[in-house]
Amino acid sequence: QNQAVTVALDWTPNTNHVGLYVARDQGFYKDAGLDVEILPYSDTAAGTLVSNGLAAFGVAGVGFYSQHAAGADLKAVYAVVQHETGRLVYNANRTDITSPKDLDGKTYGGFGSAWESALISSIIKADGGQGNIETVTLGTSAYEALANGSVDFTLEIVTWEGVKARLVGEKQGAFKYSDYGVPEQHTTLLVSSDEYLANNADTAKAFLAATQKGYAWAADHPEEAADLLIAANPDALTDRELVQASLKELVDGHYLRSEDGVIGRIDPAKNEGIGKYLFENGILKDGNGAALTAVPDFSTYASNDYLPN
Amino acid sequence: MQRWWHAVWPASTLIAAIVLAWEVYARFSGVKPTTLPSPSRVVEQLISNAPALADNALPTIIATASGFALSVTSAFVFSILVDFVRPLRRALFPVFIISQTLPLVAIAPLVVLWFGFGLLPKILLIALVTFFPMMVSLVQGYDSTDKDMEWLLRSMGAGRRKVFLLARLPSAIPYFFTGLRISITYAVVGAIFAEYSGAAKGLGIYMLSAKNNFRPDLVLAAVFCSAFITLVLFGMTVVLERVSTPWVRREGEAQ
Amino acid sequence: MQRWWHAVWPASTLIAAIVLAWEVYARFSGVKPTTLPSPSRVVEQLISNAPALADNALPTIIATASGFALSVTSAFVFSILVDFVRPLRRALFPVFIISQTLPLVAIAPLVVLWFGFGLLPKILLIALVTFFPMMVSLVQGYDSTDKDMEWLLRSMGAGRRKVFLLARLPSAIPYFFTGLRISITYAVVGAIFAEYSGAAKGLGIYMLSAKNNFRPDLVLAAVFCSAFITLVLFGMTVVLERVSTPWVRREGEAQ
Amino acid sequence: MSAETKRLALRGVGKQFGDLNVLGDVSIDVAPGEFVSILGPSGAGKSTIFQILTGGTKADTGVIAFDGSELADASDKFALMPQKDALMPWRRIVDNATLGLEVQGLSRKTAREKVAPLFEEFGLAGFEQHYPHQLSGGMRQRVALLRTVIQQRQMLLLDEPFGALDALTRTAMQQWLERMWGQHNWTALLITHDVREAVFLSDRIYVLSARPARVTHEIRVPLARPRRVADLASPEATRIEAELLEALLGT
Amino acid sequence: MSAETKRLALRGVGKQFGDLNVLGDVSIDVAPGEFVSILGPSGAGKSTIFQILTGGTKADTGVIAFDGSELADASDKFALMPQKDALMPWRRIVDNATLGLEVQGLSRKTAREKVAPLFEEFGLAGFEQHYPHQLSGGMRQRVALLRTVIQQRQMLLLDEPFGALDALTRTAMQQWLERMWGQHNWTALLITHDVREAVFLSDRIYVLSARPARVTHEIRVPLARPRRVADLASPEATRIEAELLEALLGT
Ligand SMILES: Nc1ncnc2c1ncn2[C@@H]1O[C@H](COP(=O)(O)OP(=O)(O)OP(=O)(O)O)[C@@H](O)[C@H]1O
């Protein structure tokens, strides 16, 4: 009789997802009367699954703004991280790269979304470059491609790939987006759809409350949470050291719980800021592929209404 | 025994040589195991991950079997329809041909979008890739019927239905098995494909997450499993063909 | 003109009906255009994005052509080798069969990883999917040679090479074209696949990013392009077959 | 012989396939118990005559009478033996033999009981459970004939029954058929290319012209039965043969 | 006739394929300018004899002499005409005819010039540029014979050249071949199943037993040439025919 809820992931299981697994395996969801299934990461983006009603919630990144602009029924309801975790990275042995403008004409290993090249271009331009890059779409293979030198740079989640590189001893150089004019953002969000929220407001609230509890528990017990995450994904997570170090980083860096103790809440200013930035760079396009001409009302993109106060 | 060995040694030797060369290259060329794992490592991982692989192989096998069953059934139904109503043939065949030119990789995610995560989209995708070869084989089979045989039956007073049952359908049996053998190979590949685009479990999902976790050794172990399943299914169709067509004279059989 | 229409109307009508049903469903069922775009929308987008599609179709066509050329060439070389050295046939065929059971979806990313994002991995993947049907067709073709014809040539003093050139090779031509027609369908699909796993440009990449950017209408427009390319290539092989085998009597031709 | 006593009577039968005028004007009679052959060049339209009789196609012109009354569309008067043996490779010999009975609606068991005694006579005893591919060409042809006669129709239509056999086996089969003919009371119409076969087996022979086919000669073969191969050397037989050859090959 | 004056002499030739004893002990002679036939049941090993002569396989026992000296392994003495016509469907008639010359290394042009005058005689004039499928069975057979004789080998080996033709066309082709025989100075060994064909065409006939094949009869055909179909009705011819049939079909 438990309410079934499905969650789609944005990537292979990693520490960004820890709260979901904690809430599931610590029984927080069950206590809230929910039966949560975490769908494995597949070829189909979480936002697509959510807006088509195949999943109630999904983990998404900034790509969610483009999907929303294009007409997808999506709404951000939970911020997994309170600070920007995205970085532009390259191999440190590349002496020809010292600042973003050196990336002009170089090869970028990407994930197949439109916002990527625009973001990188604006970073390069902010540094005084042309902003022309070669893009090769690779998905999860991007990091191997970077490691074996077949691409020059890519984007990473500093609390996951960044930690891994450090542990493995790969020297990497990184550029922080905000150093080059990109507003701070919640890099990882939970999204749902208006349709689902309207019809299942109580379930959504119960889910997000339990999820928040899960992330809080992880922030309080990073080591146990890391082991729980590993136990939940024995095939995917085989490097305990990485998971432990990553979660420690997420907690110590106040990503999961901000310095002010905020968990999950979406900062309207960040929402507005990144939204405007994307709009101004012509990344937000309507369903016909035409760039939006008027600034959208970004308050309709995100909502904290389903979070416990 | 000796003849058996005679038939088997060239391929065995070649496969052994390929595996050996791969092993040597993987070990001594300095290529990273995350780029190209050695076969011994793949086998080792195959064994130590056997339970997980078996667990994931099951949904794939179920999807393959259901999809294939649907495909064969509908190929039968449509082929009979098309055999009895000629204009239908000219109507359906071009559509089926076009359906074969659609890139599965683009269609699979859409099908998952439309039909969700369950068995249905997998069955549909498997049917999409296997239906056409089955259908073509059956129709070719009906058409291969000896004209004199049909004339004979009609002269005996058989109607269209009897001619079909007594001559056209049995004539299609060898063609049916040819189609079966071709399709079964695509079926497993199709199932894995469908899983790639969205599934809770299955060899496709296993491969995808192994790939995403930089574990080409596990990817290859799962590839090995899927090739093995395909070969077993293929072998089953060959056995089925032998037992159900005792009248076909086969090479190497005494007359 | 009339006969042409007679051959074409059933399929045209069916296709028109399907497209119409789709249009009606997409418009009036309340399904979101981001889930199922209407055909009119797909066509509209196809037209307005024609330059981008053409731009992306070009690399796909190049990869297809190169991969296919490699595949046909090596199928020829191997088939001749295998024809002259019999044990090689028993050695290679099982290996080729196994190669056909490997799920492309899992292999493609590995191949891209090993060979980069250039033309090479695409060519290799296309060759992987098209080589075997070509090879099988050629070998079947050689084997179809009339035994009496070979005996005749030997009685005339022809050596093995002359028998091959004068009898076995020409006997294989119709089989070669059958293989060509089968392979060409897989070739485009294979190219798109390879692009999906890593490329800078191409229909595969276009589909991928359309999908990621929530534009199923563009995905379908690109699918349409790829199907169109396949059909054109298919048509080309049919024409090539007609002009290069003037001795084959075809149905509907005057005797 | 008046039209009433005739088993089969074709009068002025004509047939066109599209632009192809196949049968010009064909008139053929067969009396009960008579063995009549049709000789004619390849593609003349001989099989087309049988097609018309068995309802496979319709004549454009002419009338066909059977035992004095007009032939119905789907008639059950004829048992056909086609040009190739048309045995079904997936059926055992016994099931091939009973095919016609099965189509008539008899149960498998009854049908088998009915053919069983004939295997001995047709030289097929012991082969009931074999598949066709395990038999020699001559034996297959005997199965085909067994399948034809077991239907107990009023008339046999034999379309080049031995055309696919080698010359020696064919001669042996002709002798066998002549023996069988003596023992049964069959009425038969035989199509053949083989002049000697026609002479050896027939009471009467019609020679057809090339397309559009007409009857150019009608020749009686007054040799006594039972006939032996040596009888073909009789002056009577050689005269008829020479006459037929001339009729067929021209000058 | 001593061994020296013989064109071809097989003495005690035997051949086994694995467990299958095909040729028991075959001795056959052919004199220059002679037309000799081999009659025998299907599968007796007749084609195997030709295989041995043309180097397709090796005899296990026995000796073969050609013009008095032992036959070399890959001999250029024989021109073969196989059982089916074996025309290459992808070659035009003229290129099929010149095939043997091309294999011998002649240029296409020279080869074509060499055959050109013969098309008229073989009744193929005007069909040089056709493909085989556009020709009737009889014409195809004539092309095959043209391809055989144009090689100008010392002896023709004809393996059931008319076996695939219908009885009528076959008779016509036999007459044609007999006419050609009269005009050219060929030496030929013919394999056939057809007793009349053998009698009509041959100077001498060997009858082979079933596997393992041995020569059971050797029969001379003393009919005068040129022969006509009507000659087959002569007492001489019918006697030989009866004798052969008895030899082949047994009691
Ligand atoms: N259903 C049909 N439609 C069109 N043409 C046909 C059809 N049936 C037969 N024909 C043509 O009619 C002609 C006569 O055919 P038929 O089979 O009656 O000849 P036949 O005398 O039996 O020849 P054969 O001795 O070679 O068996 C042929 O040219 C054939 O192609």
Ligand SMILES: Nc1ncnc2c1ncn2[C@@H]1O[C@H](COP(=O)(O)OP(=O)(O)OP(=O)(O)O)[C@@H](O)[C@H]1O
């Ligand atoms: N290369 C071979 N290997 C094995 N067996 C063979 C080979 N060639 C022929 N045979 C067998 O030898 C036997 C005689 O064959 P052959 O072709 O000489 O007979 P034939 O007298 O020409 O028969 P037909 O009249 O049917 O042409 C057959 O049983 C055949 O299967």
Ligand SMILES: Cc1ncc(C[n+]2csc(CCO)c2C)c(N)n1
């Ligand atoms: C663990 C993890 N690693 C990489 C990505 C891929 N990715 C998607 S958006 C983005 C950059 C954000 O600015 C990156 C790197 C992910 N989603 N999760």
Ligand SMILES: [Mg+2]
């Ligand atoms: Mg006929």
Ligand SMILES: [Mg+2]
């Ligand atoms: Mg032979």
